[in-house]
Amino acid sequence: MVILIVLSVAVIFFLVWAMSTYNGLVSLRENVKNGWSQIDVQLKRRHDLIPNLVETAKGYMGHEKDTLERVIKARQVAVDATNLKDKIQAENMLTSTLRSLMAVAENYPNLKADQHMIKLQEELTSTENRIAFARQYYNDEVNRLNVAVQTFPDAVVAGMFGFKTVDFFQLDDAAERNVPQVKF
Amino acid sequence: MPYSFTQIEKDKTSLLRSVFTFLVLFYFASFLFIYWVSINLIFLQQDDLRSAYHSHSLNIFEILVTLLIAFAVGALHWLFSTNALVDKIVALLKARDLDSANADHAKFRNILDEVSVATGGIAVRGVVIPTMGMNAFAVADFESTPVIGVTQGLLMRLTRSQLEAVVAHEAAHVAQGDCLLATVTSSLFGVFNTVLQGFGQTVSGAFLSSDSGGGRKGAHRDVGNYFQLIRFFPSAFIGIVILIFVYFFIAFATMVSYLFRMFISREREFRADAVAVRLTRDPLSLAEALYIMAHRWRGAGAPWEVLDTIFIMNPVYGTLDEEEGWGADLFATHPPVKKRIDILLNIAHGEEDNLKEVMKKFNEQFKDQSLLSPNLEYKWFLLNKDQWAGPLTLLEIAQLNWFTPQTTVKRFGSEIMVAACDDKTLADLLRTKGITDVQKPYCPRCQRALDQTLYEGINILICVGCRGSLLNEDQIGLVLYRHNVTFAPRIVKMAKVIETEQKLSGGALSIWPCPSDIHCPKCRNIKLPMGRRLFNVYYHVEIDKCGSCGAVWFDRDELEILQCLSESAQNA
Numbered sequence: 026m027v028i029l030i031v032l033s034v035a036v037i038f039f040l041v042w043a044m045s046t047y048n049g050l051v052s053l054r055e056n057v058k059n060g061w062s063q064i065d066v067q068l069k070r071r072h073d074l075i076p077n078l079v080e081t082a083k084g085y086m087g088h089e090k091d092t093l094e095r096v097i098k099a100r101q102v103a104v105d106a107t108n109l110k111d112k113i114q115a116e117n118m119l120t121s122t123l124r125s126l127m128a129v130a131e132n133y134p135n136l137k138a139d140q141h142m143i144k145l146q147e148e149l150t151s152t153e154n155r156i157a158f159a160r161q162y163y164n165d166e167v168n169r170l171n172v173a174v175q176t177f178p179d180a181v182v183a184g185m186f187g188f189k190t191v192d193f194f195q196l197d198d199a200a201e202r203n204v205p206q207v208k209f
Numbered sequence: 210m211p212y213s214f215t216q217i218e219k220d221k222t223s224l225l226r227s228v229f230t231f232l233v234l235f236y237f238a239s240f241l242f243i244y245w246v247s248i249n250l251i252f253l254q255q256d257d258l259r260s261a262y263h264s265h266s267l268n269i270f271e272i273l274v275t276l277l278i279a280f281a282v283g284a285l286h287w288l289f290s291t292n293a294l295v296d297k298i299v300a301l302l303k304a305r306d307l308d309s310a311n312a313d314h315a316k317f318r319n320i321l322d323e324v325s326v327a328t329g330g331i332a333v334r335g336v337v338i339p340t341m342g343m344n345a346f347a348v349a350d351f352e353s354t355p356v357i358g359v360t361q362g363l364l365m366r367l368t369r370s371q372l373e374a375v376v377a378h379e380a381a382h383v384a385q386g387d388c389l390l391a392t393v394t395s396s397l398f399g400v401f402n403t404v405l406q407g408f409g410q411t412v413s414g415a416f417l418s419s420d421s422g423g424g425r426k427g428a429h430r431d432v433g434n435y436f437q438l439i440r441f442f443p444s445a446f447i448g449i450v451i452l453i454f455v456y457f458f459i460a461f462a463t464m465v466s467y468l469f470r471m472f473i474s475r476e477r478e479f480r481a482d483a484v485a486v487r488l489t490r491d492p493l494s495l496a497e498a499l500y501i502m503a504h505r506w507r508g509a510g511a512p513w514e515v516l517d518t519i520f521i522m523n524p525v526y527g528t529l530d531e532e533e534g535w536g537a538d539l540f541a542t543h544p545p546v547k548k549r550i551d552i553l554l555n556i557a558h559g560e561e562d563n564l565k566e567v568m569k570k571f572n573e574q575f576k577d578q579s580l581l582s583p584n585l586e587y588k589w590f591l592l593n594k595d596q597w598a599g600p601l602t603l604l605e606i607a608q609l610n611w612f613t614p615q616t617t618v619k620r621f622g623s624e625i626m627v628a629a630c631d632d633k634t635l636a637d638l639l640r641t642k643g644i645t646d647v648q649k650p651y652c653p654r655c656q657r658a659l660d661q662t663l664y665e666g667i668n669i670l671i672c673v674g675c676r677g678s679l680l681n682e683d684q685i686g687l688v689l690y691r692h693n694v695t696f697a698p699r700i701v702k703m704a705k706v707i708e709t710e711q712k713l714s715g716g717a718l719s720i721w722p723c724p725s726d727i728h729c730p731k732c733r734n735i736k737l738p739m740g741r742r743l744f745n746v747y748y749h750v751e752i753d754k755c756g757s758c759g760a761v762w763f764d765r766d767e768l769e770i771l772q773c774l775s776e777s778a779q780n781a
Binding site for chain 2: 056059060063067143144147148150151154155158159161162166
């Protein structure tokens with residue numbers, strides 16, 4: 026009789042624990058998804074800023090057609106990219122073209138003093154920061170999910186309901202960590 | 210760590226329930242206690258004294274009614290305090306919404322959005338307090354979007370990464386939920402503070418009427434009257450008892466508000482610092498920002514003292530914050546700045562010398578504030594011993610270590626000299642520095658307040674009772690310099706007598722002071738009485754000079770005699 030009571034209490038306790046663990050894992054997984062979409066939002070914001078930037082720059086540095094065209098092409102590639110690997114590669118290329126554009130713009134003091142350009146530069150800085158923070162948030166949430174899925178008691182529940190570890194948002198190939206070549 | 214939006218919303222509901230329950234229970238317990246004590250102490254006195262005294266135990270009906278009343282009172286209090294709280298506080302602090310045309314505001318909005326992305330998307334509204342002090346705050350209530358505000362001074366002077374660190378700290382408070390707790394509890398229990406003050410004043414006014422004629426006698430008379438009243442009408446006694454109970458209730462409520470402050474304690478500030486570092490991954494910037502804010506004027510000036518908790522750094526200087534120990538841990542709202550910076554430097558593997566470098570560059574960059582905001586800054590000249598320093602801005606004045614409420618100041622563009630405590634803006638500055646008795650001095654002979662008079666173009670303090678005057682060291686030189694006043698014949702006569710004595714003594718007289726019988730009315734240094742001495746070897750006028758602040762007390766005629774002597778010496 027006593028054993029029955031003890032057993033049923035243990036089963037209830039287990040069920041309650043399993044339920045709370047499952048709920049925790051679900052919210053972690055949703056956080057990861059949220060983080061991922063955040064990155065997309067910020068990347069899109071960057072894509073939308075670039076045409077404005079190129080137009081403003083064209084007014085002052087019309088001779089630098091090369092640099093400007095590279096930026097536009099890189100942006101198009103980034104917008105069209107679909108799978109994760111292509112996306113990461115395209116975004117890195119875009120960053121490096123923007124960087125070279127800014128470096129060339131140093132030679133045009135009129136461009137730097139232009140009010141519109143100052144505003145755009147602030148927006149660009151902000152966008153780069155936002156992308157960085159979005160990636161950081163995503164990686165942090167992925168970290169929490171991975172830890173929860175793999176540590177002992179919770180791993181049991183995770184295995185039962187099919188929660189898996191997720192990859193971090195990082196460069197896949199170590200070689201690509203060098204400054205990427207801008208190739209089309 | 211509840212970063213996500215849904216988590217914060219969920220926490221809000223549970224917080225709402227628990228704080229409201231606590232409030233109702235608090236009222237319930239207090240009302241029950243008051244009721245029970247009143248029943249037992251007061252109303253039973255009217256009973257037939259022959260029956261045995263038994264304490265009246267409360268039946269279920271009384272308890273339920275009290276609970277109902279407590280619930281009603283609690284609900285009213287709650288609605289009154291938390292309704293549109295964020296808007297109230299923002300208006301109280303005179304903060305303004307962001308203007309997208311302003312580059313600084315646009316930068317601030319961007320920083321807010323960046324930090325919001327880092328936290329996973331909490332919605333935040335930004336405001337700016339138009340003051341040149343450097344501080345930041347966060348408030349939240351149950352319905353509105355949380356608000357993070359910075360001062361104009363902070364926005365203009367910190368670099369982008371430092372601003373981001375400060376905003377991340379405030380966002381951490383919002384995300385952790387203690388912003389909501391702090392705002393709501395300050396509002397709920399802050400009202401008791403003001404009621405208590407008002408109550409105390411009314412009661413003491415009733416019993417200790419300070420009419421100028423009666424003084425102490427008046428008070429005794431009033432209390433005596435009241436006791437006469439009780440002899441004839443015993444029920445008046447009930448009134449006084451209930452009054453005492455209400456007073457203790459409110460005092461108890463104020464204690465509870467302090468207990469809640471304990472909740473919103475130093476630990477939460479440390480945790481917010483840690484979360485800010487986690488959000489920005491940049492501990493050095495936060496250390497720099499805190500260091501800069503600690504060394505410059507933080508006055509945003511919270512009008513209620515309970516609002517101190519919402520700021521990143523206490524807007525009032527020299528409070529319990531800088532102490533260690535369990536007493537300070539209980540009642541201080543912020544941790545000591547040095548400890549916060551040390552912890553951050555530890556994480557950043559940085560040195561304090563880096564911070565000192567940053568501070569030096571900062572001071573060089575913002576030496577002349579008028580370049581940045583010509584219409585926000587007044588300037589003053591300050592008299593330091595004999596030299597006029599200035600023109601100085603409010604911030605620079607706040608930095609000076611020789612600035613006291615009695616420093617002589619002159620507004621830029623005006624020739625009128627006043628003591629710093631009499632200039633409204635500087636008096637506010639002094640108050641933010643924690644100097645509370647920015648008061649007028651009292652005559653050491655007659656015990657009445659000294660009045661300011663313009664004498665020889667300089668504002669000095671004079672007692673209209675005994676014609677004694679109080680001057681700063683620097684003011685004496687100025688008075689002696691001007692020769693506008695003609696002296697009465699008796700002054701000239703006395704001056705002649707002293708001149709003769711000076712000649713005869715040949716300057717060999719000792720001018721060492723002996724202790725005077727009065728204390729300095731200016732610095733009110735009770736440990737050190739003023740020194741009675743001759744003015745100097747040339748002018749043998751007896752004066753009282755304070756050893757700690759240098760102020761000089763001239764009894765009747767002494768100042769005029771001194772002037773007379775000085776003029777005749779110059780004419781000779």
